[in-house]
Amino acid sequence: MIALLAPGQGAQTPGMLAPWLEDPAAATAVDGWSDAVGLDLARLGTTADAGEITDTAVTQPLIVTLGLLAARRLRERTELPPSTIVAGHSIGEITACAIAGVLTDDAAVALAGVRGREMAAACAAAPTSMAAVLGGDEQTVLARLAELGLDPANRNGAGQIVAAGAEEAITELVGTPPEGARVKELPVAGAFHTAYMEPAREALEKHVTTVAVSDPTLPLLSNADGDVVTSGDEALRRLVAQVTRPVRWDSCMATLGARETGATLELPPGATLTGLVKRALKGTPTLATKTPEQLDAAVELVTEHGR
Numbered sequence: 001m002i003a004l005l006a007p008g009q010g011a012q013t014p015g016m017l018a019p020w021l022e023d024p025a026a027a028t029a030v031d032g033w034s035d036a037v038g039l040d041l042a043r044l045g046t047t048a049d050a051g052e053i054t055d056t057a058v059t060q061p062l063i064v065t066l067g068l069l070a071a072r073r074l075r076e077r078t079e080l081p082p083s084t085i086v087a088g089h090s091i092g093e094i095t096a097c098a099i100a101g102v103l104t105d106d107a108a109v110a111l112a113g114v115r116g117r118e119m120a121a122a123c124a125a126a127p128t129s130m131a132a133v134l135g136g137d138e139q140t141v142l143a144r145l146a147e148l149g150l151d152p153a154n155r156n157g158a159g160q161i162v163a164a165g166a167e168e169a170i171t172e173l174v175g176t177p178p179e180g181a182r183v184k185e186l187p188v189a190g191a192f193h194t195a196y197m198e199p200a201r202e203a204l205e206k207h208v209t210t211v212a213v214s215d216p217t218l219p220l221l222s223n224a225d226g227d228v229v230t231s232g233d234e235a236l237r238r239l240v241a242q243v244t245r246p247v248r249w250d251s252c253m254a255t256l257g258a259r260e261t262g263a264t265l266e267l268p269p270g271a272t273l274t275g276l277v278k279r280a281l282k283g284t285p286t287l288a289t290k291t292p293e294q295l296d297a298a299v300e301l302v303t304e305h306g307r
Contacts, residue, residue, distance in 0.1 A: 007270025017045025226251025
C-alpha cells in the first residue's frame with residue numbers, strides 16, 4: 001500500500017512551476033485556473049521572487065496548482081491502486097480532496113484562492129505569528145503553550161509542534177522555550193489554524209455552498225483526527241473547519257502506520273512531510289518529487305508498493 005502526500009504552505013520555492021509548464025496541457029490548465037483566482041499563476045510559479053510567493057493569498061492556490069499538475073502527470077503514466085491513501089497537510093488537504101475525487105481540480109484551485117485571500121485578510125486584523133517547537137517532552141511543550149495562551153496549531157509528530165497566537169506570546173516562547181526544546185519563529189503572516197482565522201472560516205463556509213462534491217474514490221485522511229473520510233459532504237465540512245482548528249498530522253501518520261503503509265510519495269513542491277515520515281515511520285520507503293524528471297522513480301514506487 002502506498003500513500004500520496006500533498007504538502008502545505010511553506011514548501012513553495014521560486015520557479016517551482018517552470019518545469020511542469022513545459023507540458024502544453026498543464027499550461028492550458030494553469031491559464032484557466034489563473035482566471036478563476038484572479039492571479040497570474042504561471043508568472044508567479046516561474047519568475048516571481050521568494051517574497052512575492054510567500055504572500056498567503058498567492059502561496060495557497062500556487063501550491064494546490066502544482067500538486068494537481070504533478071498528480072495528473074503521475075496518473076497519465078500509472079494507475080493509482082484503489083488502496084492508495086491520500087492525505088494533505090493544511091492547504092494540501094484541498095489537493096488531497098481533488099486527487100481522491102471529492103473536488104474537481106477547477107473547484108480545488110478556486111477554493112484555495114478563496115482560502116488564501118481570506119486567511120491573508122484575517123492575518124491583517126491582529127499582530128499574530130507562529131513558531132516551530134522542536135523536541136522536548138510533548139506534554140511539557142503543550143503546557144507551556146497553554147501557559148502563554150498559544151495554540152498547538154500543527155501537531156506534526158516526530159517531535160514537532162507549531163505554536164500559534166499573539167505575536168508577543170510567540171516572542172516570549174522564543175525567548176523562554178520549554179525545557180529540552182528549541183523554538184524557531186516562522187516567516188508567516190499570522191496565526192493559522194486558530195480562532196484568529198474565524199473570518200476566513202466564515203467566508204469559506206459561504207463559498208462552499210455552491211461547490212459540488214463527490215464521495216472519495218480513494219482512502220482520504222482528515223487533518224482533524226487522521227480518520228478516513230468516506231463522505232464528500234463531510235470532507236468539505238472538515239476543509240472549512242480546518243481553517244480554525246489544529247492540523248493533526250501526527251494522527252495522519254499514526255493512521256499510515258496502523259495501515260502498514262509500504263511507501264509514501266510526496267507531491268511537489270515539498271519534502272517536509274517526507275522528513276516527518278522518515279522520523280516517525282522509520283524504514284518506510286519515501287520519495288519527494290520536485291520535477292517531472294522524478295516521475296519515473298514515482299511510477300516505480302507506485303508499481304512496487306501500490307498493492
